Amino acid sequence: MNIVSNKYKTVKPENVKVWFKAAPTNVFPIDGGACVKYKDLQIAVFNFTRLNTWYACQNLSPEKQEMVLSRGMIGDHKGIPMVACPLHKKTFSLENGENLNGDLEAIATYPVKIEDDFVYVGFSE
């Protein structure tokens, strides 16, 4: 099943080649997330309203290889914005994907930008 996770690689803002127009901002819950489909990828996008920031990461839980992270609760741990996996509450930094309460591999993160009330996610291909 690890073949799935190989598809997800962090994209740095400077490496964005494609800005994918995902969905209007208002379909994302306040301080919550939803899942976006891009090619054969599932990307969790979070509207961190309290920080006035948007984040994106893989939807795949690295622990159990299920497509669930977009359904997790967000917030912060010691100031680091994070998402908690709904299956076993593993938490991941939304900034760099690091697992904050364990030593799971980091998840892939993606840049997000908002233009004209639309959410765009950045990909390198």
Added chain:
Amino acid sequence: MKTIIVVGNGMVGYKFCEKFVAKKDSEEYKIVVFGEEPRPAYDRVHLSEYFKNQDAKALEMAPAEWYAENNIDLIVGERVTDIHRSTKIITTAKDRELSYDYLVLATGSSAFVPPIKGVEKEGVFVYRTIEDLEGMLEYAAKIKKTKPNAKAAVLGGGLLGLEAGKAVMDMGLEPHIVEFAPKLMPRQLDSRSSQVLQLKLESIGLNIHLSKATNQILGDKAITGMEFGEDDVLDVDMLIISAGIRPRDELAKTCDLEMGVRGGIVVDNKMQTSDPNIYAIGEIALYNQMIYGLVAPGYDMAGIVVDQILGDSKSLMAEEIDMSTKLKLIGVDVASFGEPFMPASKGHSIIFENKTQHLYKRINVSLDGKKLLGGILVGDASDYSMLHQIYLNGMAIPEDPAQLILPATEGGGSFGDVMDLPDEAQICSCENVTKGQICSTIESGESKDLADVVSCTKAGTGCGGCKPMVKDLTEATLKSLGIEVKDSICEHFDLNRQDLYKIIQVKGYKTFNEVLDNHGNGGHGCELCKPVVASLMASINADTANKEYAIQDSNDRFLANIQRNGTYSVVPRVPGGEITPDKLIALGEIAKKYDLYTKVTGGVRIDLFGATLNQLPLIWKDLIDHGFESGHAYGKSLRTVKTCVGSTWCRYGMDESVSFGIELENRYRGIRAPHKIKGGVSGCIRECAEARGKDFGLIAVEGGWNLYLGGNGGATPRHAELFAEQIDNETVIKYIDRYLMLYMRTAKPLQRTAAWQERLEGGIDYLKEVIIEDKLGIAEDLENEMQTLVNKFECEWTQAINDPEMMKRFNHFVNSDEEDDNLVFVPLREQKMPEKWS
């Protein structure tokens, strides 16, 4: 660079490596470890945990990578066969040759198998390694197939034998303990305490046979029984031998090291054998003419050798070795320390015994009444840590030493505060951690809570017996520094749940952000505080989970239970378990239509598994059209009120349990609480509804209902306590209203009623005063609050499917109608299940 070869990668061999690499001069040495077992060292002390989940990794002392990271060559699955002392070379079973500067023998022991005729038969096991346990599990499964009530015996009623007895019970076999001596645990207990233990163990189903010498094992190929004497036979289908240990000293024989007459390699207080370049540690070492079958002395020996090799020649093994033990056998506390039994010429004994409660306590006091020499505790070992410390440190004892063991209600019990211990007092004997070390890691600011203390000092990471004391010490030290030990819900609030309840109620907050901005610590919330606030809003304002769905726990957010592969299960409410044939057919048809795996739950409802996010609203629309409503199986709220059929059909029934059960379930449905709530109603004392295993349970008796409160199943099962007798329906509702509301106001997050009630000062009597006698004058408030919640009930699924805005969240993707393409189902007995986790 010098080479140290460690033979044996067991607990002590591993500990040697750990202690060695922690020293700063260790880089000048190369360590090579040989282990005969196929895996790296694991925690043999907790071997029985392997029965729970067969997870060998969880028992590892350290993963294989740890050895590599620390520059240790670990070679597992390879036995060392010879030592050539003159050339300082060892050879292995795979003909490898390696030379050493120092050799550390940590070959441990193997289980001793007495030479009884027939021990080689199939179905006879020992209890020492993971492979032994695997063999037992496989064999037990095999015999249970042909013989559902198969029996298994354990030969040996000592510490380990009783642990094996528990394993036998867990494997679902009828357990028998066969002991040669006339009492259980002959080495740790005196006859009276042994009898108390025996009574207790028998009461939970262990069959105990004392003074039995086994002549032979019966059976053709496989064991069928044990014969003790003529006409004295016990039929058994499996046998676990636990008759002591034998040091694995065969290597010493190959090279003429000095050995004891009954085995073991002789060492001095440097742990040196008769060859100064060879050390022996752990269960192989014969020190003071004794083999010590416990980890703590083994760990000490490992530390001594580390020091000796690195040149600290003053580090020596203590003269006397503490063999005190405390353990929980099948839920029974047993402890013995110091000299558990001793002749009257050496001191006085004080004994407290209560056979009805399976309690026995004995302490031995010096003739002058000033020193504690040892003791035994059975049934309740909560005093153990303190008594053990008093004994180890030779502390002064009260004038009337009986106070040390008298139950608190009889005027004793309060003697001995952890903070009175001297700094050198050894709190954790496994890791050799003193009180001073624990206090100073807190005082220096290095440790801020119990978890920090454990990771900084390693206290409590061995046998775990010292944990209660480490916790007490940590709390007392924090307190002495003026640091409050808070039970705040998480890093975002300095408040506990009860405080937040009051604040939200008084201020009338409606959103999470209002609460966080006004009372939080400036952060943004997390997976701990969000659901707590959500649940409080629901308890106070009767909000459904639809209102602010992004702060709900995942299950509440989607009004369904998330399952292993991220799909959901659906449980409609079936109040009291009563269902019409038409509704049953409707459920079946809906399950078929959406291809859902269908199962009756433990709460006797019907659970439909495998629904995708996109399917949830469609399924619910169908269910609601057929007259169903949400069952709140996903919420921390009322689940079911389980009922027996009662007087409407049952010939024993005293009252209509179903009718009353339905009324109660409909009354409390949808109400959110700190944790889930379950009810039960039985029509007579035969208790077919298992009502006493529920948060609230009713049993119909002559003249009304008996009400039981605070029971639960789950990980720590507890029977509900009898609260009121022979009360009518109206009074039942009044009491349950008040009880649940009080629980909702004051419990901690995720605390079931059982745990809440147990920790409530004054317990059930206090509850009676508040609920029945209204001592706090809040009974009416509690009832009114509950009535408001009851009146405001609304089915949240009906609410959701009627609101297009709310429906938006039930899509896997926001930009596509496709479903999750990662889902894989495999067939299972004419239905389906998610593919296994890899």
